[in-house]
Amino acid sequence: MNTASRSASLGAIGCAALPACSVPARREKLRLSGNLNGIDYVEVGDDGSSLCVHLFGEIPQGIGVANVRISGGDRITGLRVLSVNAELEPDMHDDACLRVVLDREGDHTAYCLCLVDAVSGNDPAGWLAYPGFDPRYACVALHFRLDCAKTLDCAEEAPCARPPLPAPEINYLAKDYASFRQLFLDQIALDMPAWQEQHVPDIGIALVETLAYTADYLSYYQDAVATEAYLGTARRRISVRRHARLVDYRMHEGCNARALVVLASDTDLGLELDNLLLLVPPPGQNNAKPGVIGAVQLDAARTQGALVFEPMSLDGMDAFNVVAAQSAIRLHRWSDEMCCLPRGxxxxTLVDAPPSSSAPPAESTTPSTSAAANDPAPVSVAAAAVAQRALKLAAGDMLIFEEVLGPQTGNPADADPAHRHAVRLTDVQTSVDPFDGTLLLEIAWDACDALPFDLCLSVRTPSPDCTWLHDVSLARGNVLLVDHGGHVRGQCTSNAICVPSGGDGEYPGLAATLAALPDACPRCHDLAEDCWLVPGATQYGCCHCDGAVQDVRRPPTDTGHVLPGTPLTWAEPLPTKAPVCRLFARDPRRALPQLSVYGGALGDVLMAGAPDPRWQWQPQYDLLGSGPDDRHFVVEIDDDGAAHLRFGDGVLGAQPQAGDFFRAAPRLGNGPSGNVGRxxxxxxxxxxxxxxADLQPRNPLPASGGTAAExxxxxxxxxxxAFRANPLRAIxxxxxxxxxxxxxxxxxxAAALEWSGSWHAADVVVDPLGRESLPAGLAQRIRAELERYRRIGHDVEVRGACYVPLQIELFVCVLPNFLVAHVEAELRDRFSASLRRDGTPGFFHPDRLRLGAPVFASALLAEAQAITGVAHVEITTLARADDVPAGGVPADGVLHLAAREIAQVDNDPDHPDHGSIAFTLGGGR
Structure with missing residues (x-):
């Protein structure tokens, strides 16, 4: 019999025997019969390459290396058997085993160990079971390394396990009476197929409908109450807003955008701010001509989607004067060339000249290109005094510096639009240039509005022209602050006023009021605002004594109201006398709704024009701090963007009375849509x-600040x-x-708590901005601020930081082609304690040195090595001035300072005790 026929007669051997059975009954039968032998299990030794193969019966005589085969593996394959010996007296086993030693340990995958006939080839498909061995147990699966924990059973689960029963089908979309009723009937049809009754009087149908009604009620309660009762599950915007406010978090509804608009005009004129509108043309009209539009074009533009901006009143300003000379203002160069207004x-200095002698307004400005055109002949100061000044700038006005020509080409199209900057003037002084008698205006603005770039005034064009190019940049006056949003004309309609029912109905006192105001309905139609009446009823007190005044109350049944139109404008109040940087620093959480609301008796509020201010209601962030007589209200935006007005209840804010008449003029326009480009x-x-008048508005800078609702x-x-973001006590x-x-x-x-012997004192050390000394007034003000946060039992002391003078010495090797003097000048500029030549802070500027910040030798080397012409840098000394070590430089390259110390290297010859830095230069020329 050949090998193939023998293999077929005995059965194929391997570790994947089929079928896969959960109960190994054959194993026990082979053990009891003793006719056939087989592999019971295999133990892997601690070294991983030694195996102990346990059999059902005795270990056969003559079994050797040729009878043991191993297959499988992923990363480690081709394991070879080195030796096979019978362990008849094992020390660690209860029975004898066959000790198999391999050449190496396998990987984490499964291997198959078989005891085969020696005549079997290398192909696992042709292996024959060892004579006398059961083919099903001639092989065993083997794992050298187990992926499960030592405390777990690593045996595989039974392959023929019964699958779990399917879960019952439940329609979780059933949320109303009809769907619950159908759900119950479908389940009964599955549980009780014989029950076929469908009549309404049947007790089963009655029970089903009762359960469906109860489920419908519970579902509604769950959605309307339970879901909205918690911040984590609430889905309505108003519910989330109220939950957040209870934990001191103010949900914002976004805010509108702000912009600066320049009004260029040929003539001087005055404008009323309340009567002005600035517009962005509707989409599709990209080439719209700038200028003034009429009422018809205004209505068409609103209909087509034009964005409306309205002027903002700065510091109570209600009128705006347009000065023609301020449309384009030249900057004085004092007869010099190649000038710029440096960054910071x-x-x-402005040239105070009328429009005829200055550059024309708007973007059609054509600056002079020759020195003679801009530098008139010298005249006397007396003659200049006769000339009339044209500029009417004052402190509080705004200017926009703008580059109007390309510095390289002189073409207006090449002007950098990023070189535009707005400032608000803090000081304006008149002066005269004594050389040529030019009338001048000296202006100044806040450091917060410092120029962020170099503003070019005059340049020389490249060759071959080499002509002087003047008035590269101009100043624009007539600047108006505007913000997004416009008042849309509405219509006041009230059926209760125009179609009276003859009685008070749900509006107490309305019949008597209408009798005294026969023209109430025409008045209502003339109002271009939203209006409504507060519903309610009249309640009389129980006092019926003779001569007693009866108590009459008019509680409202509903004080809420939904405003028409979306989105409602939200804006923050303007700070007083603030620079431009603060005017555009937006915080949407401080924004308030922009609408005027008047409410009270019908005869007091229903009138042409604005009612008396005592009937006005003011918007608030919330009513938690409102008193019972405060006419306050809150605006809440729902998920659809509609604005809901919520008034007080008589305890937190005044409560409107039944029969009161309200009128509201909302302003619409909010969010990022107002962030239009320049x-x-x-x-x-x-x-x-x-x-x-020929008036041309333009916003040189893009609008900004428009924020979407949270x-x-x-x-x-x-x-x-959120409560952690605003701590209220120092601990x-x-x-x-x-x-x-x-x-x-x-x-x-920095601060530390010091024990004084009786109590703790908070020793606060501060680092002033831009200086090294702490003014006494500033220390007192900080001490007073800390008093509100001071913990009981603590004292507070405020003092300046301890400045530690340093002594630093650098050896710098200069490249051969560079002048030593130039490199040294650059070193002193970079390592100065003041501003560098380019306006940036020096390496040891007070604003760059912080409390407790160490001085790194690597930072000194990097700063010096960055200078052009430096070949090599070495630090010879880096230490405190009062404690220079022998080595000169700390071993770790870091000069550590205490938490309340600041490094000081002023390098001032008059004050060597303020720190010094010295340079020793070599090489160069």
Whole structure:
């Protein structure tokens, strides 16, 4: 019999024997019969390459290396058997085993170990079971390394396990009476197929309908109450807003955008701010002509989707004067050339000249290209005094510096639109140039509005022209602050007023009021606002004594109201006398709804024009701080963007009375849609009247600040921890430092709690911004601020930081082609304690040195090595000035300072005790 026929007669051997059975009954039968032998199990030794094969019966005589085969493996394959010996007296086993030693350990995958006939080939498919061995147990699966934990049973689960029963089908979309009724009937049809009754009087149908009604009620209660009762599960925007406010988190509804508009005009004129509208042309009209539009074009533009901006009143301003000379203002160069206004500038000099001698307004400005055109012949100061000044700038006015020509080409199209900057003037002084008698205006602005770039004034064009190019940049006056949103004309309609029912109905006192106001309905139609009456009823007190005044109350049944139109405008109040940087620093959580609401008796509120201010209701963030007589209301935006008005209840805010008449004029326009680009606001319109002047509006800078409303996901994420963002009490030393560092005059603070013998004292050390000394007034002000946060039993002391003078010496090797003097000058400029030549802070500027910040030798090397011409740098000394070590430089290259110390290297010859840095240069020329 050949090998193939023998293999077929005995059966194929391997570790994947079929079928797969959960109960190994054959194993026990082979053990009891003793006719056939087989592999019971295999143990892997601690070394991983030694195996102990346990058999059902005795170990056969003559079994050797040729009878043991191993297959399988993923990363480690081709394991070879080195030796096979019978362990008849094992030390660690209860029975004898066959000790098999392999050449190496296998990987984590499964291997197959077989005891085969020696005549079997290398192909596992042709292996024959060892004589006398059961083919099903001639092989065993083997794992050298187990992936399960030692405390777990690593045996595989039974392959023939019964699958779990399917879960019952439940329609979780059933949320109303009809769907619940059908759900119950479908389940009964499955559980009780014999029950076929469908008549309504049947007791089963009655029970089903009762259960469906109960489920419908519970579902509604779950959705309307339970879901909205918690911040984590609430789905309505108003519910989330109220939950967040209870944990001191103010949900914002976004805010509108703001922009600066320049009004260029040929003539001087005055404008009323309340009557002005600035517009962005509707989509599709990209080439709209700038200028003034009429009432018909205004209505068409609104209909087509034009964005409306309205002027903002700065510091109570109600009128705006347009000066023709301020449309384009030249900057004085003092007869010099190649001039620029450097970055960080807070002052400038303007040429106070009428429009005829200055550049024309708007973007058609054509600056002079020759020195003679801009530099008139010298005249006397007396003659200049006769000339009339044209500019009417004053402190509080705004200017926009704008590059109008390309510095390289002189082409207006090449002007950099990023070189535009707005400032608000803090000081304006008149002066005269004594050389040529030019009338000048000296202006200054806040450091917050410092020029962020170099503003080019005059240049020389490249060859071959090499002509002087003057008035590269101009100043634009007549700047108006506007914000997105416009008042849309509405219609006041009230059926209760125009179609009276003859009695009071749900509006107490209405019949008597209408009898005294026979023209109430025409008045209502003339109002271009939203209006409504507060419903309610009249309640009489129980006092019936003779001569007693009966108590009459008119409680409202509903004080809420939904405003028409979306989106409602939200904006923050303007700070007083603030620079431009603060005017455009937006915080949507401080934004209030922009609408005027008047409410009270019908005869007091229903009138042409604005009612008496005592009937006006003011919008608030919430009513938690409102008193019972405060006419306050809150605006809540729902998921559809509609604005809901919520008034007080008589305890937190005044409560409207039944029969009161309300009128509201909302302003619409909010969010990022108002962030239009530069030169987009080009139309001006009047709310009433006509304007014949040639007035061209333009926004040189893009509008900004428009913010979308906060999403529900953001509120649910940030509201639970919002209270940590605004601590109210200092507990540990770091708290005192945190509260002190809030002062804008400081750039850092540190604190420590010192024991005085009786109590703790908070020793607060502060680092002033831009200086090394702490003014006494600033220290007192910070001390007073910390008093509100001071913990009981703590004293607070505020003092300046301890400045540690350093002594630094650098050896610098200069490249051969560079002058040593130039490199040294650059080194002193970079390592100065003041501003560098380019306006940036030096390496040891006070604003760059912080409390407790160490001085790294690597930073000194990097700063010096960055200078062009430096080949090599070495630090010979880096230490405190009062404690210079022998080695000169710390071993780790870091000069550590205490938490309340600041490094000081002023390098001032008059004050060597303020630190010094010295340079030793070699090489160069």
């Amino acid at each position: 500038s807070t002052r400038a 030169d987009s606001i080009v139309w001006l319109a009047l709310k009433s009247g006509e304007l014949s 999403s529900l996901a953001e509120v649910k994420r940030y509201a639970p921890g 540990v030393a770091d708290d005192y430092a945190m509260f002190a560092a809030r002062a804008p005059e400081l750039q850092g603070a």
